[in-house]
Amino acid sequence: MLDEAHDYTEENTFVGWIPLAHDWGLINNVFQPLYSGALSVLMPPEVFLQKPVRRLHTISRYKNVTSGGPAFAYELCVSKIRSKEREGLNLENRICAGIGASPVRPATLERFAARFKDCGFRREAFYCGYGLAEATLLVSDSEKFKEPRILRVQRTSIERNDVVVDPPEDVPANSMVSCGKAASGKKIAIVDAQSCMAFPAGKGWRDLGFWTEYHTRVLEQSGRDRTHLPRRSERFQRRPLFSDWRLGLSS
Numbered sequence: 001m002l003d004e005a006h007d008y009t010e011e012n013t014f015v016g017w018i019p020l021a022h023d024w025g026l027i028n029n030v031f032q033p034l035y036s037g038a039l040s041v042l043m044p045p046e047v048f049l050q051k052p053v054r055r056l057h058t059i060s061r062y063k064n065v066t067s068g069g070p071a072f073a074y075e076l077c078v079s080k081i082r083s084k085e086r087e088g089l090n091l092e093n094r095i096c097a098g099i100g101a102s103p104v105r106p107a108t109l110e111r112f113a114a115r116f117k118d119c120g121f122r123r124e125a126f127y128c129g130y131g132l133a134e135a136t137l138l139v140s141d142s143e144k145f146k147e148p149r150i151l152r153v154q155r156t157s158i159e160r161n162d163v164v165v166d167p168p169e170d171v172p173a174n175s176m177v178s179c180g181k182a183a184s185g186k187k188i189a190i191v192d193a194q195s196c197m198a199f200p201a202g203k204g205w206r207d208l209g210f211w212t213e214y215h216t217r218v219l220e221q222s223g224r225d226r227t228h229l230p231r232r233s234e235r236f237q238r239r240p241l242f243s244d245w246r247l248g249l250s251s
Contacts, residue, residue, distance in 0.1 A: 001183045002032050005141050006066065006096060006127075010037035015059050015067035017048040023133035024068075024101060052077045053085045056119075060090040068098025068127065071105065074112040081115075092120035095145075098127045104177045106150050123147045130179045140188065142180035149178040 002008065016029030020042075033040035041058060048055045056077065059065045099109075113123045126148050129141040142148060154164035155172040167173050182188045189198040 001136070001138050001186075002028065005138060005183055006144065008032060008036040008038060008066070012036060012038040012064045012066055012095075013062040014038060014040040015055065015062065015065055016040065016042045017045050017055055017067075017073075018069055019045050023137050024131065027137040028066075028068075028098075048073070049076070051080075053081045053089075056081070056089050056091065056116075059094050060088070063093045065094045066096035066098065067094065068096065068100070070102040071099060071108045072102065074099060074108055078111045078115050086116070086119055089116070089119040091116055091125075092122075094121065094125050096127050097121075097125040098129065100129045100131060100179070104128050104148075104179070106148075106175045106177055109148055109177065128177055128179050135186070138183045139186060140180045140182050142178060151176050151178065 012033075014029050014033045016025060018025035018029065020026045020030060029040055029042060032038075039062070041062065043055065043058065052073075055067070059067055109123070109126055113121060113126075124145045124147055127142055127144075128148050130139050131137040132139060152166055152173040153176055154167040155174055157164035157167075158174065191198050
């Protein structure tokens with residue numbers, strides 16, 4: 001699925017710092033490069049965290065680079081890399097800047113893109129997505145070479161478990177970053193947190209889940225008799241989707 005979503009080839013270079021104990025670090029930065037026959041350049045997490053510019057210098061040395069991380073990694077680059085340190089950085093070859101594993105906020109994307117624009121970074125390189133180990137990392141992903149999709153959603157509609165997009169300017173709203181669409185072969189549904197059953201199309205809910213025929217575990221917190229729960233093939237595992245509770249989008 002990763003290969004299909006990103007069109008990885010042996011011409012790509014993966015630059016990773018996420019611990020290999022994390023599914024993103026292991027699957028995306030080790031297994032995927034092996035599958036694609038691509039180069040993978042790994043650095044210990046502390047090397048990046050102590051001096052974030054080291055990662056960007058590494059990215060600058062290679063072509064067709066994919067390198068990502070949680071939102072805090074982008075904020076760290078913005079706050080810790082000084083103007084003088086940005087000299088000589090070349091981020092034009094960073095074709096995939098993955099961001100996920102935590103809430104993705106529009107302000108984070110704006111700050112990073114503005115700070116490193118003069119270094120060749122392009123907003124179209126951002127890949128916002130959601131993944132988890134149970135799905136072999138990838139569940140949903142934004143479209144390649146397209147700027148992140150940001151929606152204004154009426155704040156009170158979310159509180160009603162509904163969605164009103166693009167309300168009038170004088171109406172309080174949250175700007176939310178889309179985490180993309182379902183990866184090939186995946187089915188995503190919005191489900192009732194109590195019954196673990198999918199809502200009809202168009203009905204919003206705060207708890208989101210991913211489709212699975214293989215999870216037999218149900219809501220342990222519900223205290224319900226298992227005989228009253230949905231059939232195995234209709235049940236969902238309770239787990240927040242898209243890094244926040246808000247309708248598959250992150251504020």
